[in-house]
Amino acid sequence: MNSGPSSSHSPADVRAQAARRRTFAVISHPDSGKSTLTEALALHARAIGMAGAVHGKAGRRATVSDWMTMEQERGISITSAALQFEYRDCVFNLLDTPGHADFSEDTYRVLSAVDSAVMLVDAAKGLEAQTMKLFEVCAHRGVPIITVINKWDRPGMEPLALMDEIQERTGMLPTPLTWPVGQSGDFRGVLDRLTGEYTKYTRTDGGANLAGEETFAPETAAELEGEAWTTAVDESDLLDMEDQNHEEATYLEGRSTPVLFASAVLNFGVHKILDTLVDFAPAAEARPDAAGEPRPVDAPFSGFVFKVQAGMDSNHRDRLAYVRVCSGVFERGMVVTHAATGKPFATKYAQQVFGRDREVIDEAFPGDVVGLVNASALRVGDSLYIERKVEFPSIPTFSPEHFMVIRAKDSSKYKQFRRGIQQLDHEGVIQVLRSDLRGDQAPVLGAVGPMQFEVVEDRMNNEFNAPSTLERLNFSLARRTVAEDVPTLARERSVEVLSRSDGELLALFSDRWRLQGVERAHPELTLEPLVVS
Numbered sequence: 001m002n003s004g005p006s007s008s009h010s011p012a013d014v015r016a017q018a019a020r021r022r023t024f025a026v027i028s029h030p031d032s033g034k035s036t037l038t039e040a041l042a043l044h045a046r047a048i049g050m051a052g053a054v055h056g057k058a059g060r061r062a063t064v065s066d067w068m069t070m071e072q073e074r075g076i077s078i079t080s081a082a083l084q085f086e087y088r089d090c091v092f093n094l095l096d097t098p099g100h101a102d103f104s105e106d107t108y109r110v111l112s113a114v115d116s117a118v119m120l121v122d123a124a125k126g127l128e129a130q131t132m133k134l135f136e137v138c139a140h141r142g143v144p145i146i147t148v149i150n151k152w153d154r155p156g157m158e159p160l161a162l163m164d165e166i167q168e169r170t171g172m173l174p175t176p177l178t179w180p181v182g183q184s185g186d187f188r189g190v191l192d193r194l195t196g197e198y199t200k201y202t203r204t205d206g207g208a209n210l211a212g213e214e215t216f217a218p219e220t221a222a223e224l225e226g227e228a229w230t231t232a233v234d235e236s237d238l239l240d241m242e243d244q245n246h247e248e249a250t251y252l253e254g255r256s257t258p259v260l261f262a263s264a265v266l267n268f269g270v271h272k273i274l275d276t277l278v279d280f281a282p283a284a285e286a287r288p289d290a291a292g293e294p295r296p297v298d299a300p301f302s303g304f305v306f307k308v309q310a311g312m313d314s315n316h317r318d319r320l321a322y323v324r325v326c327s328g329v330f331e332r333g334m335v336v337t338h339a340a341t342g343k344p345f346a347t348k349y350a351q352q353v354f355g356r357d358r359e360v361i362d363e364a365f366p367g368d369v370v371g372l373v374n375a376s377a378l379r380v381g382d383s384l385y386i387e388r389k390v391e392f393p394s395i396p397t398f399s400p401e402h403f404m405v406i407r408a409k410d411s412s413k414y415k416q417f418r419r420g421i422q423q424l425d426h427e428g429v430i431q432v433l434r435s436d437l438r439g440d441q442a443p444v445l446g447a448v449g450p451m452q453f454e455v456v457e458d459r460m461n462n463e464f465n466a467p468s469t470l471e472r473l474n475f476s477l478a479r480r481t482v483a484e485d486v487p488t489l490a491r492e493r494s495v496e497v498l499s500r501s502d503g504e505l506l507a508l509f510s511d512r513w514r515l516q517g518v519e520r521a522h523p524e525l526t527l528e529p530l531v532v533s
């Protein structure tokens with residue numbers, strides 16, 4: 001029997017709650033200041049779910065998402081979760097995108113659960129590799145992006161040069177909402193391009209507290225800042241002439257990106273980021289199902305699993321499934337239907353999760369993220385619903401860039417080995433690739449980030465009791481191909497074709513040059529990029 005939401009919340013209630021939600025992720029390259037910004041956002045807002053640093057680096061203060069022992073040893077975050085906070089009349093859900101050099105497929109998957117993204121750019125470095133990869137996933141999914149130029153307190157690039165770079169590399173038109181007063185390294189404040197006013201920032205001790213902010217009329221700004229103000233006004237006028245002004249429709253379509261300037265570490269410009277999300281970012285809205293039919297937010301409860309996490313607690317190896325609520329009200333204890341099997345799933349142990357601080361939650365609305373415990377039946381991409389059936393589109397598998405062969409150390413443990421590989425494949429921890437040539441005893445594992453292999457090794461050892469060895473393969477690129485092209489590809493030097501468990505045939509190449517060589521020699525072959533390559 002299902003317990004519906006109708007008892008305590010009217011459809012109008014649910015619509016109002018959905019309209020208050022801003023569910024987003026920060027996409028950035030490591031060291032751009034994502035953790036610093038997350039802390040600053042939570043400080044300005046009222047954090048509902050957590051406290052402390054978002055991820056810990058060696059010597060930093062206690063971490064909240066250091067679930068696995070491995071994570072603790074390395075002092076970095078390899079898992080994703082959600083932080084919830086309130087600001088003005090909105091409820092924000094900030095989904096964590098592990099952005100370290102060892103990021104994984106989960107980082108990409110998180111982007112299937114957000115309604116918008118904040119692209120954080122280091123003023124001195126411009127658009128870096130990982131930012132571009134995450135940008136591509138957002139662009140592919142049509143996720144609207146707000147750009148924040150961070151570290152303006154440090155010497156960096158010219159602001160107009162940064163705008164050119166954004167436009168050239170992303171194709172989005174940058175439409176700054178604020179423009180810096182003072183060059184990078186001399187951050188005095190910002191010109192608000194919508195009102196023409198000047199917001200002056202003042203440092204506070206240690207930057208740990210809220211920054212001082214004062215707003216002045218343009219005339220006063222000119223007196224206060226002299227040439228720095230005039231330069232800002234002139235540059236803003238140049239943007240005007242190029243029509244680089246915010247437009248809601250093009251932002252929502254991903255054709256333009258509002259830009260803000262900030263210093264996360266000094267808390268400069270952080271308010272403005274929150275205000276921009278409240279004023280312009282999309283709320284939780286009707287999600288299209290697999291057939292393209294939108295499920296209204298006030299329909300009975302539905303959601304989908306965008307991440308499955310295991311082994312967070314070595315005492316009892318629970319499996320946690322993160323569900324993004326798409327419609328209706330999630331109420332703890334309700335029995336939902338698992339669309340893939342049609343079986344009921346009891347949600348007795350629903351939690352709102354951010355790292356170590358798990359809190360039991362009682363209800364959640366569209367846009368919110370719920371962690372379901374004991375979720376061994378749930379896989380990434382699975383839909384859950386009550387009353388009216390729905391299946392949301394599956395989450396794509398991303399292009400692996402790292403490949404290893406895995407073998408059981410002890411052949412008498414082969415049964416455990418096979419079960420472990422199958423389970424990790426189902427959970428989407430790793431992509432499992434096979435060929436007749438290699439046989440079942442030594443499948444190839446493909447990953448977006450190398451740390452996924454460490455997770456596999458750890459879990460094969462400790463959870464499945466199947467100690468395994470992993471051996472690196474010299475491939476870094478995968479392309480989708482078709483059966484009739486396999487014989488030609490098989491004759492090529494250092495190219496291998498393997499079949500993924502979802503039935504796709506992947507041709508692996510050592511590098512871009514090898515791929516280009518094969519494409520030149522055999523232009524007739526089907527070699528299509530997978531999502532994000």
Ligand code: G4P
Pocket residue numbers: 028029030031032033034035036037060099150151152153154262263264265266
């Ligand atoms: P990440 O999560 O994107 O990897 O970046 P994180 O916040 O850890 O920031 C990376 C480094 O950049 C940190 O310095 C942080 O203090 C610094 N940083 C972040 N935002 C700003 C900013 O607006 N201005 C300046 N000048 N620096 C900023 P660190 O030396 O690596 O660590 P810590 O010793 O400061 O903690």
